[in-house]
Amino acid sequence: MRISSFFYTLGQGIKNLGRNKWYTLASIATIGACLFLFGIFYSIVTNFQHVVKTAEEGVSVTVFFNEGVTEEQILAVKSELEKNRPEVREIEYVSADAAWEGFKEEYLGEYADGFTENPLADSANLQIYLKDVSMQPALVTYIESIDVVREVNRSEVTANTLSGLNKLIAYVSAGIIIILLLVSIFLISNTVTMGIAVRKDEINIMKYIGATDFFVRAPFVVEGILIGMIGSAIPLIIVYFVYTHAITYVASKFTMLSSLLNFLPVEVVYKELLPISLAIGIGIGFLGSFATVRKHLHV
């Protein structure tokens, strides 16, 4: 392709946006509305998952050992678990002294001075954090079968709730995203068909004059891509401001929840939302125009 033809094609694509103002606006509005909903929804879902994940990371299993079990034995169990159980994220060894210190600090404060020796002599334990909470029951069963273990404390309810909630969010989000995409594809194919109907004569003349398929298609595809870009940029900008305002508002109004609701900063959300939205917008614009022009090429 000649350089001048390239710029002509590009220029025609841009001019086409203005020539079919209503079609352009309708398409941008359609893509924009879908991606706006997508953006809002995506932000909520990622934050939810973030909250769930943070909560999950705090869930631990505490393992206590029989009387007289030495520190070496406990550490051997620790390294064995680290080596053979892939679901384990981190194991912390809490010695009897450390357990007493922690207990003193938390519950006794200055009254602890009356104790001369450690009343929690046999409470050396392992705090096990998991990668995936749903693996907890299997791990607990395994640890209970180790002979030096006295007791395993776990927070079963939390673990089950969290992994259930996580699954629910995943299903619901997949469902809503699929519905949104279907709706947007339906609306966009309609608007593109409308736009092509307006331009059928032009395509026809081009074919009679001897335009190649590529040359007929190129301005429409440029136009489609531009519509996709604008249609994804607008909701991205709106969602950006809505999001930043929403998290500061919620954080200031519901201060007591702030420890529970740990919002993601907008940059983290946009690291994925930005490329995904642009790709969806441009992809729909490209495919919509490419496929629809194709139908009219055989003149």
Added chain:
Amino acid sequence: MERGYRKKRLNRQIPEDEIITLENVTKSYSSGAPALNGVNLHIKRGEFVFIVGDSGSGKSTLIKLLLRELTPTEGEITVLGYNLKRIKHRKIPKFRRNLGIVFQDFRLLKDRNVYENVAFAQRIVQTPTREIKRNVPSILATVNLAGKYKNKINQLSGGEQQRVALARALVNKPTILLADEPTGNLDPNNSWEIMKLMEQINENGTTVIVVTHNREIVNAMKKRVITMKKGVIIEDEEEGMYIDED
């Protein structure tokens, strides 16, 4: 039968100056009588030909076959050495660049001005911008529209619009100019102006084929006239006349 056809085609050498050849061309659609029935037609380089006939006579089908918008059901069509029955889809644009086409309804781009409409044809065949800037004003001068190059299409009269369409058809310097009822929407004065331009174009060496209903023009111009009726050529005469339908 098929073999016989082929043999005949191969035996007959197409003369060098013959640029349109139809041999036993039949075009039938799924239902009804064929639109064209065993048509033979030979047109030489530089000819001026009228094709006349009522609606339903097969004129439109003939034009569509020459443009390779349709392919014949039977027979062979050769235009400028391209076998239109066998031509590959991706070669069609290159073939069509040899043809200039004018329609009854002008088919101009109404959202663009006169200059842009003519330049459009050059852009499509990827002419460099420098040449477009030279060619378009010169062709607009030929059709007497040099002063109106900035006008929008809907600011022009019918005759002016058809001249823009003619300029668009000619700017790529076609070998053949095909005009389908070019004066169908014009008053007599404008019709004559268009026909004079076509004659002038023909004198400069372009083969001109005009499909028309305009009796006065056909009878006055004394060109070759091909008369069609119900899918066959019933008359083909040099300096022919418009035959009245009984």
